[in-house]
Structures are given as C-alpha cells and as structure tokens.
Amino acid sequence: xxxxxxxxxxxxxxxLVLAIGxxxxxxxxxxxxxxxxxxxxxxxxxxxxxxxVVLVQPLLIGGYLPxxxxxxxxxxxxxxxxxLVLAIxxxxxGLWITSPPDMxxxxxxxxxxxxxPFGVTAMWAIFAVAFLALLxxxxxxxxxxxxxxxxxxxxxxxxxxxxxxxxxxxxxxxxSKVALCALVLxxxxxxxxxxxxxxxxxxxxxxxxxx
Amino acid sequence: xxxxxxNRRTLLVAGGTLLATGASGLLLPARASGLAPTESMSxxxxxxxxGAAVVERIGKGGFWMSGxxxxxxxxxxxxxxxxxxxxxxxxGREHEPQSHGATLTDKDGRFRLEMPQIIPIFGQPxxxxxxDSGEFKTVFLRPVMRSxxxxxxxxxxxxxxx
Numbered sequence: 001x002x003x004x005x006x007x008x009x010x011x012x013x014x015x016l017v018l019a020i021g022x023x024x025x026x027x028x029x030x031x032x033x034x035x036x037x038x039x040x041x042x043x044x045x046x047x048x049x050x051x052x053v054v055l056v057q058p059l060l061i062g063g064y065l066p067x068x069x070x071x072x073x074x075x076x077x078x079x080x081x082x083x084l085v086l087a088i089x090x091x092x093x094g095l096w097i098t099s100p101p102d103m104x105x106x107x108x109x110x111x112x113x114x115x116x117p118f119g120v121t122a123m124w125a126i127f128a129v130a131f132l133a134l135l136x137x138x139x140x141x142x143x144x145x146x147x148x149x150x151x152x153x154x155x156x157x158x159x160x161x162x163x164x165x166x167x168x169x170x171x172x173x174x175x176s177k178v179a180l181c182a183l184v185l186x187x188x189x190x191x192x193x194x195x196x197x198x199x200x201x202x203x204x205x206x207x208x209x210x211x
Numbered sequence: 212x213x214x215x216x217x218n219r220r221t222l223l224v225a226g227g228t229l230l231a232t233g234a235s236g237l238l239l240p241a242r243a244s245g246l247a248p249t250e251s252m253s254x255x256x257x258x259x260x261x262g263a264a265v266v267e268r269i270g271k272g273g274f275w276m277s278g279x280x281x282x283x284x285x286x287x288x289x290x291x292x293x294x295x296x297x298x299x300x301x302x303g304r305e306h307e308p309q310s311h312g313a314t315l316t317d318k319d320g321r322f323r324l325e326m327p328q329i330i331p332i333f334g335q336p337x338x339x340x341x342x343d344s345g346e347f348k349t350v351f352l353r354p355v356m357r358s359x360x361x362x363x364x365x366x367x368x369x370x371x372x373x
Binding site: 115 | 233252253255256257259289299300301305306330331332334335336353359
C-alpha cells in the first residue's frame with residue numbers, strides 16, 4: 001500500500017503526459033503534414049492541444065492531480081481555461097487563413113462537414129465560460145449560480161469537442177485519438193459524479209472531494 | 212395445414228416498403244418530367260476559380276475523377292459539356308491555380324480526368340466539381356471519399372436549362 005502511495009503521484013502524472021503526448025507525437029508523425037503549410041499545421045495542433053486541455057480541466061477541478069492543493073488546482077484551472085481560449089483562437093484563425101470559405105461555412109453552421117457544428121458549438125461554450133469567469137466577481141455570481149452556468153456549458157464543451165474530434169479525418173492517429181477522447185469523457189463524468197454536481201449546495205467549500 | 216403466405220417478416224417488409232414509398236412520395240412529389248436535376252452541394256463552390264482551362268491531366272496525375280452529365284427530365288446524356296475539377300492534392304492547395312482543371316464529356320455524357328491524389332482537407336478527403344458553362348443552370352458538387360486511401364472519386368450531374 002505504501003509502495004502504491006509513493007508511486008501514485010508519478011504514475012498519475014506520467015499517465016497524463018502519455019495521454020496527451022502520445023496523440024500529439026503520432027499526429028506529428030502523420031504523413032498528411034507533408035501536404036500542409038505551416039499555418040494549417042499550427043491550426044491542427046492547436047486543436048489537438050485544446051482537446052488535451054479539455055482533459056486536464058476536470059482533473060484539476062476534481063483534485064485528481066497529486067501535489068496540487070485544491071486552491072492551486074483551481075488557480076491552474078482558471079489559467080488553463082485562458083490557454084484553451086487561446087488555442088481555439090489559433091485553431092480557428094489558422095483554418096480561416098488556410099481556407100476562408102470553409103471556415104465561414106463552419107462558423108455560420110452551413111458547412112457540409114458533419115463535425116463542424118460540434119466544434120463551433122463547443123467553441124462558443126468555451127468563450128461563454130471564459131467571459132463569464134472573467135466577470136464572475138463583478139457580476140457577483142454566487143458559487144451556486146456559477147455552477148448552474150458552468151456545468152451545462154462544460155458538458156457542451158466536452159461532448160462537442162469529442163464528437164468534433166472523432167469525426168475528423170486528419171493528422172491524428174485513430175487509436176490514440178479515440179483513447180484521448182474516451183479519457184476526456186471519463187474525466188468529465190468522474191468529476192461530475194464525485195462532486196455530485198446535480199445536488200443543491202451552498203458553497204463550493206462543502207464539497208469534500210473523495211481521494 | 213395451411214401455409215402462411217404472410218408471415219411476420221413479409222408483412223414487415225411489405226409494410227416497410229409501402230411506408231417508405233409513401234413517405235418519399237410525400238417528400239418528393241413525382242415530377243412529370245422524370246429525372247430530377249442535381250442540386251448544388253453545400254460548400255461545393257468553395258475555392259472555385261472561374262474559367263479553369265481544359266487539360267489532358269491536372270499536374271502529375273495518379274488519381275481519377277469521373278462521372279456523368281445528363282439532362283434533367285429524360286436523362287439524356289449530354290456530350291461536350293465542360294466540367295471543372297479542383298481539390299486539395301499532394302501537388303497543391305485547393306485555391307491554387309495548379310490544383311484546377313477542366314474536361315469535356317464524351318458522346319455518352321461521361322467525363323474522366325486524371326489529377327494528383329486528393330488528401331484530406333478540413334477533416335474530409337473531398338473534391339470539387341462545377342458545371343458553369345451557362346447553357347444549363349450552374350451546379351457545384353463536393354463529393355467525399357470513403358477513405359483518404361482511395362484513388363478515384365465519382366460525381367454525377369443532372370442539369371436543367373438555365
């Protein structure tokens with residue numbers, strides 16, 4: 001048991017690095033890259049990184065990453081949320097430069113590609129969460145109100161991102177892509193169960209995260 | 212013993228067929244004129260360049276785009292029709308001039324043009340085709356390959372008078 005405890009932290013961090021690193025590395029080895037210019041490549045990888053970030057977010061808020069206090073985990077969740085917005089902006093801008101009419105179709109929900117509306121919906125949900133998070137204090141949103149806003153949007157982000165990613169035929173290798181998507185879903189479901197997000201609660205302080 | 216002429220399966224099949232034909236009849240009212248014209252596909256005109264030249268082959272080739280052009284109504288093959296083709300290939304991006312070319316249909320209304328291998332762009336390996344010569348209504352198509360490994364793709368036009 002003690003052995004597991006001492007090995008637990010490096011194992012969890014190692015698994016996280018692999019979960020995100022392996023799909024990124026395999027995409028970096030994709031033969032599709034030979035036919036793409038740097039802007040398109042950057043846009044694609046910004047999307048893959050964004051999916052990795054969507055995996056990290058629930059892990060941080062659930063307190064599953066060893067060595068991070070609840071406070072630091074939440075601080076990291078805020079900053080990484082900002083990084084997610086940046087990654088999405090790079091993703092969309094890069095694709096816009098690559099093929100403006102295709103990006104316009106996607107943003108106006110009139111694209112022929114079935115995955116685009118899922119991605120665009122997730123994008124707006126990400127922007128909404130980030131915007132409201134910035135204004136949260138100024139608007140005086142109570143923790144419960146914030147949760148009522150954030151959790152449905154988080155579900156939209158996770159589901160939208162996963163479907164978007166799975167339907168795309170691009171540089172990502174299939175098995176590592178499905179695995180990363182499964183982990184993203186699992187992390188989101190686990191944190192919602194552990195924090196019992198559907199229950200009415202006064203403040204966040206009451207949630208004891210089961211370790 | 213009587214043999215059941217209608218068992219559950221035949222009943223389901225017959226019922227299903229009846230429903231399907233009935234429903235499609237409601238959705239697409241039968242046209243006295245017969246063959247319906249092809250509608251432009253969403254995104255079909257993306258990265259279109261007007262007036263691509265008729266070519267023997269686009270770039271170095273290795274991939275075949277083929278299809279047919281027929282007249283709406285009677286379905287008669289249309290010969291000598293100019294079909295423009297473009298895609299993101301191993302030799303260039305969708306909007307670049309070298310990725311574009313055109314070909315003419317033969318007497319049976321068929322066309323076939325060799326072009327470089329299409330590769331996935333915007334998440335789907337797809338090609339673009341246009342009929343834009345004016346005699347008939349302009350149509351833009353955007354067929355999608357079942358797999359990025361395929362080395363051919365088809366698209367079919369049914370044109371109506373402009």
